[in-house]
Amino acid sequence: MALRTLSAKNAAVLDQELMTAGAFSIDQLMELAGLSVSQALYRLQPLSKGMRILVACGPGNNGGDGLVAARHLWHYGYQPTVYYPKQPKNELYQRLRKQLEDLKVPFTNDFPTALQSTDHIIDAIFGFSFSGEVREPFPSVIEALRDTKIPVLAVDAPSSWNIEEGPPSEGPGKGFMPDALISLTAPKPLVKWYTGRHFLGGRFLGKHMAEKYGLDVPNYEGLDQVVEVPVEGEGEKL
Amino acid sequence: MALRTLSAKNAAVLDQELMTAGAFSIDQLMELAGLSVSQALYRLQPLSKGMRILVACGPGNNGGDGLVAARHLWHYGYQPTVYYPKQPKNELYQRLRKQLEDLKVPFTNDFPTALQSTDHIIDAIFGFSFSGEVREPFPSVIEALRDTKIPVLAVDAPSSWNIEEGPPSEGPGKGFMPDALISLTAPKPLVKWYTGRHFLGGRFLGKHMAEKYGLDVPNYEGLDQVVEVPVEGEGEKL
Numbered sequence: 001m002a003l004r005t006l007s008a009k010n011a012a013v014l015d016q017e018l019m020t021a022g023a024f025s026i027d028q029l030m031e032l033a034g035l036s037v038s039q040a041l042y043r044l045q046p047l048s049k050g051m052r053i054l055v056a057c058g059p060g061n062n063g064g065d066g067l068v069a070a071r072h073l074w075h076y077g078y079q080p081t082v083y084y085p086k087q088p089k090n091e092l093y094q095r096l097r098k099q100l101e102d103l104k105v106p107f108t109n110d111f112p113t114a115l116q117s118t119d120h121i122i123d124a125i126f127g128f129s130f131s132g133e134v135r136e137p138f139p140s141v142i143e144a145l146r147d148t149k150i151p152v153l154a155v156d157a158p159s160s161w162n163i164e165e166g167p168p169s170e171g172p173g174k175g176f177m178p179d180a181l182i183s184l185t186a187p188k189p190l191v192k193w194y195t196g197r198h199f200l201g202g203r204f205l206g207k208h209m210a211e212k213y214g215l216d217v218p219n220y221e222g223l224d225q226v227v228e229v230p231v232e233g234e235g236e237k238l
Numbered sequence: 239m240a241l242r243t244l245s246a247k248n249a250a251v252l253d254q255e256l257m258t259a260g261a262f263s264i265d266q267l268m269e270l271a272g273l274s275v276s277q278a279l280y281r282l283q284p285l286s287k288g289m290r291i292l293v294a295c296g297p298g299n300n301g302g303d304g305l306v307a308a309r310h311l312w313h314y315g316y317q318p319t320v321y322y323p324k325q326p327k328n329e330l331y332q333r334l335r336k337q338l339e340d341l342k343v344p345f346t347n348d349f350p351t352a353l354q355s356t357d358h359i360i361d362a363i364f365g366f367s368f369s370g371e372v373r374e375p376f377p378s379v380i381e382a383l384r385d386t387k388i389p390v391l392a393v394d395a396p397s398s399w400n401i402e403e404g405p406p407s408e409g410p411g412k413g414f415m416p417d418a419l420i421s422l423t424a425p426k427p428l429v430k431w432y433t434g435r436h437f438l439g440g441r442f443l444g445k446h447m448a449e450k451y452g453l454d455v456p457n458y459e460g461l462d463q464v465v466e467v468p469v470e471g472e473g474e475k476l
Contacts, residue, residue, distance in 0.1 A: 022336075022337065024337065027266050027269075031269050031270065038461075099262065102447075207341075220313070223277055
């Protein structure tokens with residue numbers, strides 16, 4: 001049975017409601033989202049199988065989740081490297097970056113070189129608010145993610161995919177199918193076309209909000225901030 | 239070998255440094271601290287052994303940690319009840335309370351009655367900034383914590399203990415020895431007199447900060463936000 005999905009529009013409305021009526025701060029939500037991402041990566045890539053993690057961060061909240069995940073991964077014992085070519089003048093993102101710099105986590109602007117010495121990649125470039133064209137410098141990065149043999153974990157959406165309509169039929173993301181996806185709060189409609197391993201994260205949704213938005217609260221186990229769910233996608237568009 | 243401790247004064251300085259030069263927000267730090275507390279409780283009291291958790295929250299940041307812990311415990315499947323008799327007009331604490339209210343977590347002002355129907359208690363009344371006298375309405379609450387047979391997990395300090403000098407020689411906290419203690423970031427000097435189970439939490443301290451403050455970074459395992467450490471206390475004062 002497929003989990004119910006959250007449209008791009010409703011994802012934005014839900015986020016806004018969590019931060020107004022729900023009284024969460026974006027710091028809190030991003031901390032818990034990034035923590036979920038780090039836990040999914042830990043399941044996919046135990047430390048014994050390779051510690052080098054390349055975290056590709058985009059300019060918005062998806063990139064912020066990536067920054068938080070990189071910090072937790074460092075604390076678990078991984079060696080994260082962060083690619084963050086377009087950082088807006090946003091106080092929160094600047095603070096998350098500073099927290100990484102204080103841990104001596106390296107930042108790079110050379111994605112192709114970083115790709116040659118990593119064991120796993122986190123795609124935190126675009127999330128549920130993405131639409132339209134992939135702008136520079138990301139087209140070549142997404143092509144590299146599509147073509148690499150190194151496993152990729154995408155955050156909330158494979159970057160360049162349309163949130164409602166799934167994989168693009170042209171452009172750099174055509175044919176991009178990351179090995180794993182972590183959907184935050186709830187899957188987005190694009191999961192219909194997604195065929196890799198699928199995790200859910202963001203263990204902060206109460207029953208009232210889930211019901212209001214027609215979502216399922218997944219069965220997290222124990223202390224886990226992440227749960228693996230069955231693959232749903234048919235991949236018919238690819 | 240005893241872990242190095244952090245004095246009350248240095249704990250305040252370290253917190254301040256994390257939030258200025260360290261670029262953390264209090265929302266972030268409190269979220270991670272409360273998450274640690276919830277994980278320690280989970281180890282002490284598996285869901286199968288009783289789900290009712292009474293969280294006693296004081297007016298400061300220790301109480302805030304308790305509010306965050308209560309929320310995570312709810313998500314794990316526990317039934318927290320919160321005693322929070324002195325809530326200051328602080329926007330963060332108000333938000334943390336609202337997040338619990340939205341989950342229908344009950345708040346009570348009747349501690350003795352709540353104590354009669356709980357399986358475990360979290361003492362989040364006073365933390366490392368406590369000194370001097372226990373003010374109303376907490377003396378009778380601390381006496382009840384001292385006298386109850388229900389297990390108590392104290393956050394950062396058994397409430398009413400002097401951070402540097404340990405258990406009080408008079409007053410409501412005389413003879414109070416909670417079953418477990420979770421020290422956040424680092425143990426405080428009072429652990430010298432503490433003889434229960436001891437956990438460390440707050441997995442956000444980097445090597446640089448640990449060295450600067452003369453602290454040990456404990457060996458957390460896997461994804462854990464908490465680690466149990468050997469008991470150090472001699473309890474000689476009790």
